[in-house]
Amino acid sequence: MATSADVLVDAYERIREVVHEAADGLDEQALTYRIDPGANSIAWLIWHLTRVQDDHVADVAGTEQVWTAQGWYDRFALPIGKDATGYGDGPADVARIQAPADLLTGYYDAVHEQTLHYLRGLTDADLDRVVDTFWTPPVTLGVRLVSVIGDDLQHAGQAAYLRGVIQRTR
Template sequence: MNSAALLEDAFGRIRETVHEAVEGCAPDLLHARLDPGANTIAWLVWHLTRVQDDHVADAAGREQVWLSQDWVRRFGLPFAPDATGYGHSRAQVAKVRVDSPDLLLGYHDAVHEETVAYVRGLTNAALGRIVDESWSPPVTLGVRLISIISDDLQHAGQAAFVRGSLERG
C-alpha cells in the first residue's frame, strides 16, 4: 500500500464516522447541546467539513467546494463565505442550523469526493512539498493532510459522542 492509498483510507474513515454520527438525526438532535457551551452535532460536522474543504483546496490550488458547488448558499449561514468555524463563540455555534441531516452529509460527501480525487494522485515525493511557511518548521503537504485527518476524526468522534449521549439521555 502506498501513501496515497493510506490517505484515501484515512479520509474514508472520517466519512464513515460522519455518516454514523449524522444519518437519521432529527433536526432537534442535530442542534441539541450537552450543556450551554457545548458544540452541536451540526456545528461539529459543518466545521470539520469546512476545515477539510479549506485546507485541501488550498493545498490542491483549487476553489473550495463550499463556493464552487454553492454550498454556501444552500446552508445560508450568517457568516462570511470563508468562515470555517475556527474560534466560533457559543452564539455562533448556535447559528449553524440545518433542516435535515442530508445537507450536512451532502456537503461532506462532496468534499470527500474532491479530497479523495486529490490524494489519489499524490506521490510520496509530493508529500514533502512545503504548503505553509508561516510555521517553524514549515508545514509540508503530508503533515497538513495528517493534521486535517487528526482534527476531522476528533470532531467526528465528538459528534458521535454527542449523539450517543443525547439518545441515551
C-alpha cells in the same frame, strides 16, 4: 503494495464513516442539541470539520473550495460569511449552524470526493512539498493532510459521542 496516497485515502474514508454514523437519521433538534450553552452541537461539529477539510485541501490543491464552487454556501443559507470555517467560534456562532442531516452529510460527501480525487493523484515525493511557511518548521503537504485527518477524526468522534448521549436521553 499500498502507497502513501492509499493510506491517506483509507484514513479519509474512516472520517466519512464516522460522520455518517454520527448524523444519519437525526432530526434538527438532535443535530443542534448542546449539552450546555457553551458546548458544540453535532451540526456545528460536522459543518466545521467539513469546512476545515474543504479549506485546507482546496488550499494545497490550488482549487476553489467546494463550499463556494458547488453552491453549498448558498444551500446552507447560514448567517455567516463565505470564508467562515468555525475556527475560533464562540457559543453564539455555534448556535447559528443549523442544518438537516442530509445537507450536512451531502456537503461532507462532496468535499470527501474532492479530497479523494486530489489524494489519488499524489506521489510519495509530493508529500514533502512545503505548503505553509508560517510555522517553524514549515508545514509539508504530508503534515497538513495528516493534521486535517487528526482534527476531523476528533470532531467526528465528538459528534458520535453526542449522538450517543442524545439517544440515551430520548
